[in-house]
Amino acid sequence: MPTKIEKDVISGRETTGQVWDGLRELNTPIPRWWLYTFIATCVWSVGYVVVYPSVPGLFGYYHGAINYSTRVEVNGQVASIAAIRARSMDRIEATPFAQIASDPKLMAVAMAAGKITFANNCQPCHGAGGGGRPGFPTLASDSWIWGGKLEDIQTSVQHGIRNEDPDARMSQMPRFGVDGLLKxxxxxxxxxxxxxxxxxxxxxxxxxxxxxxxxxxxxxxxxxxxxxxxxxxxxxxxxxxxxxxxxxxxxxxxxxAPRQGVMPGWNARLDAATIKSVAIYVHSLGGGE
Ligand code: HEC
Ligand code: HEC
Structure with a gap:
């Protein structure tokens, strides 16, 4: 149907010339504010493409005028947290146990580090929360085999028990049956x-x-x-x-036939501050002396 520009009688506006069931469609232009906003977003997007990383390529991508990268930003944040943590861990290493206990902030860092270290390294043998299981002593009671003072626990963790470390805790119950010492x-x-x-x-x-x-x-x-x-x-x-x-x-x-349980030493695997932290955590589990 050929369209012919007509004016609507009532509003005086132009119509599109199309009629449905007797209704004429007015030719209403886009509002000005909408048009300007649209143009502004186009301009903005061009600026954005230029300034920020945008266009992908075969061997990488356009890095943008300011070379922004969320990865670099995260790495920076991680590094600054690591620096803060390193400072605290250095202090834990240098501070005697008694003084750490009277410094709530340092204590909180040690407990947090100790808890994670325990979950990652000790839990498989000693159970969650140091509950223990057959052959692996509970660390959460006041019944200690080698000692429950912070220093005792530290030594047990540093050198372990019955292993190749020359400073490991050593002691062997004789094999009374196997070796025929008793009938x-x-x-x-x-x-x-x-x-x-x-x-x-x-x-x-x-x-x-x-x-x-x-x-x-x-x-x-x-x-x-x-x-x-x-x-x-x-x-x-x-x-x-x-x-x-x-x-x-x-x-x-x-x-x-005594089992002569073995615990690895942790000196080679954990640094001194981490061992101190895990000793503090173990000490707090309920049986610390
Ligand atoms: C491979 C298993 C194993 C792992 C892992 C292990 N332990 Fe042990 N741990 C033992 C055994 C076995 C004993 C008891 C040895 C004995 O005296 O008969 C023991 C004993 C101890 C004791 C002495 C308990 C006492 O009553 O005096 C402490 C403290 C301790 N472990 C802490 C830790 C901590 C902290 C970690 C993690 C850093 C850890 N252990 C990881 C097996 C393990
Ligand atoms: C040289 C020291 C030594 C002598 C002697 C010794 N024991 Fe032990 N006993 C240990 C040690 C160390 C353990 C810890 C577990 C292991 O090493 O097997 C132990 C563990 C035990 C346990 C297990 C405890 C538990 O918590 O389950 C029993 C029971 C025991 N001994 C009984 C005896 C009896 C009975 C004798 C004497 C016939 C004896 N022991 C002689 C050192 C000794």
Whole structure:
């Protein structure tokens, strides 16, 4: 249909010449403000393309007049956080434990670093929150094998236990069964005595023979009353927390063939400040002395 410019009678405006069911379409121009805004955004986008990284190419992209990069910005932020952290970690390394404890800010950094270090390195063996599991001592109770002072924990972590580090904590319970030091009946008797020490001799078994064997073979490490001895890492045999089980069978198994658990030393893997931090964290788990 050929269009002919007509004026609408009522509004006096031009129409597009199209008619639908008797309705004429007015030819309303775009509002000026809209048009100017549109032109402004076009101009802006050209400026933007020039100033910021924009056009992709085969071997990279146009970096823009100001060479802006979110990656560079993030790297800068990461570097400044690392610098702040390094300053705190240097202070942790240089500050004695007692002084760290009286500096809430430094303490917070040490606890945060210790917690992460523990989750990444220690949790697989010692369990979440240091809860422990068979063969791996709980670090969250006041029952310590080697010692629960900050310095003790630090030493245990630095050098580990029964490993190739010459300064590692060392002590070997003799293999009474495997090496034939005690006969099976003797091992059973001394196991009964250990149960009695634990207050678990419910049926009143006679433990005289076991007591004698204990005095001859075990007192040197585990103490007169089974209280244990930290110098030789011999656990308290009456403790509620325990490494290898408290049933008679478990005790017999341990006397026959002690497990001699190994913990790696961390000196080569963690820096001094991180080891101090993890010691502070472990100390805070509930059993620190
Ligand atoms: C491969 C397993 C393993 C890993 C990993 C491990 N430990 Fe241990 N840890 C042990 C064993 C096993 C013992 C007990 C050894 C023994 O005396 O019989 C132990 C003992 C300890 C003790 C001495 C506990 C006491 O009662 O005196 C401390 C403290 C300790 N670990 C802290 C840590 C920390 C902190 C980490 C992480 C940096 C860690 N451990 C990582 C296996 C591990
Ligand atoms: C040279 C020191 C030494 C002597 C002697 C020794 N022990 Fe031990 N005992 C240890 C050490 C160290 C451990 C820690 C676990 C390991 O190394 O296997 C231990 C662990 C144990 C445990 C396991 C404790 C737990 O928490 O599960 C029992 C039970 C035990 N000893 C009983 C005995 C009895 C009984 C004798 C004597 C027949 C004896 N020990 C003699 C050093 C000794």
């Amino acid at each position: 099976p009946v003797e091992i059973a008797a001394v196991a009964d005595y250990v149960l009695a020490l634990r207050g678990a001799n419910k049926d009143g078994t006679d433990v005289t023979a076991g007591g004698k064997l204990y005095a001859e073979n075990c007192v040197a490490c585990h103490g007169e009353k089974g209280e244990g001895k930290r110098e030789v890492g011999a656990p308290n045999l009456r403790s509620a927390v325990n490494l290898y089980g408290t049933s008679k069978d478990a005790i017999i198994a341990q006397i026959s």
